[in-house]
Amino acid sequence: xxxxxxxxxxxxxxxxxxxxxxxxxxxxxxxxxxxxxxxxxxxxxxxxxxxxxxxxxxxxxxxxxxxxxxxxxxxxxxxxxxxxxxxxxxxxxxxxxxxxxxxxxxxxxxxxxxxxxxxxxxxxxxxxxxxxxxxxxxxxxxxxxxxxxxxxxxxxxxxxxxxxxxxxxxxxxxxxxxxxxxxxxxxxxxxxxxxxxxxxxxxxxxxxxxxxxxxxxxxxxxxxxxxxxxxxxxxxxxxxxxxxxxxxx
Ligand code: CTP
Ligand code: MG
Numbered sequence: 550x551x552x553x554x555x556x557x558x559x560x561x562x563x564x565x566x567x568x569x570x571x572x573x574x575x576x577x578x579x580x581x582x583x584x585x586x587x588x589x590x591x592x593x594x595x596x597x598x599x600x601x602x603x604x605x606x607x608x609x610x611x612x613x614x615x616x617x618x619x620x621x622x623x624x625x626x627x628x629x630x631x632x633x634x635x636x637x638x639x640x641x642x643x644x645x646x647x648x649x650x651x652x653x654x655x656x657x658x659x660x661x662x663x664x665x666x667x668x669x670x671x672x673x674x675x676x677x678x679x680x681x682x683x684x685x686x687x688x689x690x691x692x693x694x695x696x697x698x699x700x701x702x703x704x705x706x707x708x709x710x711x712x713x714x715x716x717x718x719x720x721x722x723x724x725x726x727x728x729x730x731x732x733x734x735x736x737x738x739x740x741x742x743x744x745x746x747x748x749x750x751x752x753x754x755x756x757x758x759x760x761x762x763x764x765x766x767x768x769x770x771x772x773x774x775x776x777x778x779x780x781x782x783x784x785x786x787x788x789x790x791x792x793x794x795x796x797x798x
Pocket of ligand 2: 567
């Protein structure tokens with residue numbers, strides 16, 4: 550009899566299939582250099598050095614070879630098991646990543662956990678990975694975010710304030726978003742089965758919120774875990790990186 554407790558499998562899906570329209574420019578933002586290395590490098594390095602077992606990298610059809618050669622091989626990321634082609638919307642890319650992870654695990658996924666992460670967020674760190682995973686093991690979901698600092702208003706189509714949610718109840722949501730694999734896989738299968746379910750989907754937590762009864766647990770990430778979205782974010786990113794390098798806070 551096997552008395553060893555089977556270790557649960559953990560995977561990360563890193564998304565890099567976006568076009569970076571708000572950033573503009575010729576190079577897709579996930580490949581822009583930050584201190585000589587592509588933005589995408591930083592989150593892959595974090596997962597590589599974490600306890601995560603397997604990484605699936607999702608990118609554009611024209612960038613698969615570049616990612617494989619210039620990122621995965623060049624930096625020696627040995628946990629990247631596959632570089633797969635994403636889709637038109639972010640949720641299409643996530644779905645491709647989920648399928649690739651499912652194939653890799655070959656059906657042994659009932660107690661596996663997956664972290665879904667934007668490759669455009671370079672400042673993820675080991676404590677964030679750990680707390681997202683810990684929450685998922687406890688609650689089946691662990692979604693990283695931070696309480697807002699500004700007051701948030703809900704506006705109508707003409708730009709008039711409709712409501713002001715209580716600030717202490719309002720969070721900015723980041724990634725990684727972490728889930729029990731079968732939960733997120735089934736939620737995605739359901740969402741992908743009907744076009745009307747896909748309207749307005751902007752993150753993975755939303756898929757669980759709308760397609761299942763499972764509550765989504767929020768966990769604190771960091772205010773530095775920014776998504777590089779527009780050109781001014783590159784300056785903020787450089788400042789964060791420099792401060793981390795010099796250790797001056
Ligand atoms: N992403 C993806 N596939 C898509 C769209 C987005 O893999 N079809 C990824 C992006 O590469 C990014 C993350 O999802 O790492 C968050 O998306 P976002 O910041 O919106 O990036 P882009 O879609 O590239 O940017 P934009 O919306 O300005 O075009
Ligand atoms: Mg986008």
